[in-house]
Amino acid sequence: MEVYLGIDVGSVSTNLVIIDEEGKIGQALYLRTQGRPIDAVQQGLRQIRAINPGFSIKGVGTTGSARHLTGVVVGADSVKNEITAHAVAAMHIIPDVQTVLEIGGQDSKIIIIRDGIVTDFAMNTVCAAGTGSFLDQQAARLSIPIENFGDIALNATAPVRIAGRCAVFAESDMIHKQQTGHPISDILKGLCQALVRNYLSNVGKGKQIKGPVLFQGGVAANKGMKQAFEEALGCEVVIPPHYSVMGAVGAALLAKEEMQTKRKTAFRGFDVADFVCTPRSFECSGCSNLCEIIELKLNGTVAACWGDRCGKWSNKTTTAAS
Amino acid sequence: MLITYPHMGTLAIVLKALFIGLGRPVLNPPPITKRTMELGTKYSPETVCLPFKVTLGNFIEALEQGADTLVTCGGVGPCRLGYYGEVQKGILEQLGYKFEMIVIEPDIVDVIKQLRKVAYQRSLREIYHAFSVAGAKMNALDTIEQNLTVLRPYETRLADGLWQQAVQAIDEAESISEIHNIVEDTVFQIGRNQCSDHKPLRIGLVGEIYVMLEPFVNQDLVRVLGTMGVEVHKTMYLSDYVRGHLLRKREYLDKYEELFALAKPYLGHYVGGHGLKSIGHTIAMSQENYDGIIQVYPFTCMPEVIAKNILPKVSKDMNIPVLSLVYDEQSGEAGVMTRLEAFIDLLKSRKRFGKVKGL
Structure with a gap:
């Protein structure tokens, strides 16, 4: 089968996605980068080769903070920034999308789309408060598996108010609340609300957020965050089925577009996995x-x-x- | 007396010519490196802006090499730069350096008064000549750089080569006629290599002058955008500053009035630095059909922070995308690249699909 490969190597996760000629997502891998981007990519390639030995790769696209490095290692046809990749993927899933909220491991972004064109975007500037890494850290501190974070937050009855401007202050605020006897669920929900507040006033400042709103990136797995966004925005927030690998989906779609005008892919082949x-x-x-x-x-x-x-x-x- | 001064783009070449003409030995501060940044940051207050830190680093490195007279500029208005000379003097004295500091205020009478101190043995004719040569070098460098703007997007390497060659030749040139020849030659070379049917994206650069002019600080923004195939028009050159703020030439005052009038619906008064001009230029360049605007400024720059918060409204009304980039010693290259690439993608798709109403 002839397919396109998209690779998104971010700070926390490395994602590989296979799409077919129609743009349908065939396979999606979500791996931890763990500080070794090349190893993560090689491991991903090995997995894809093992599951689908018959794939013939027609084009490869990379994105994420290690896009250039990965592009050289695997031999990429398109090397694109995360914002463009996420926007392309979002429009592929919901063609009339107008706002994309994306929160990843180290950065968060907002993309405003009108009539199928990216008209504005913003990324977090000085602080990583509210990104996946911070949630990870807090979950670990409370020894809650990150997967259960959202469900626990949904059980909150009276969410507490937490200062979300800065990760360090948010943490001391949370500890204070926990020491005065607030239940964990109320604290977690409060944290979600604080992060959403911070996101909207920092990244989303001055942007017209119109529906359909798509929420993607690893943090979209957190149901508490989705609920907090919906409460703050007063509209439905859609989480696409492959929310955690949307960057890689976009990279694959961009590779597919690139190959309309190119004859032969620059992909070095699956042997790269063993280089x-x-x-x-x-x-x-x-x-x-x-x-x-x-x-x-x-x-x-x-x-x-x-x-x-x-x-x-x-x-x-x-x-x-x- | 061994004179030194801070770096800001090609400023050192101009000042070197001036002081040599006035009969004084000069010491160019070592080129800005990571060490300059580290030294400057180490001895500066933390929230002061990047120009303060880097120029302090320049001074320390020059003092280490034996300079004993520091020349810097003063300033008026709400921008903190006007006071930097005094604060840097205090810091350097505390560090134990022995030196004299000459702070030149943006006032032509003060400039002459201060420079008379430096050039007391020289005749007026000689002083006039020194100024003429330095002025000619400044204008020559700016003219060449402006001409290179249109070559860079498709001939990056050639543009780099021509620029380096011209900078060196101008630095070494001694007479005004020599300088004119270099300009003529270089402009001819640029014209010969230009292709007229090329229509690259055009971006206007607005914001704070130091960050705009010093490539080490702005991480080589103009070149980086050039390699991405973008034509970058700076709204400020050294010669604009000198002619506008120092010599107060008519045409520059008129231009300022024009920008002031354009900015009026958004900002009705001077806020220091170049804040008001950033807004005025954004409007003017949107009317001249530029594809986008990039605003650059150092972290904690008050005038540009004011402009930054007004620009989204201007951007919406004028239907021109604006990207603000803030620099300090922590600026990561990766973050800047991601934003630039995404901004260029945005501009390209706008160009391809036609400009969207109601951005």
């Missing part, structure tokens, strides 16, 4: 810029260099994407 990838970084002393150069070796040969301003290193090697 020995050795990245190394060093400071170039060629001039006063002292650029931090990253060199990536695949099976012992230099596949690409980047990070230089002048092109001294990046010109030496041709990247797989070009």
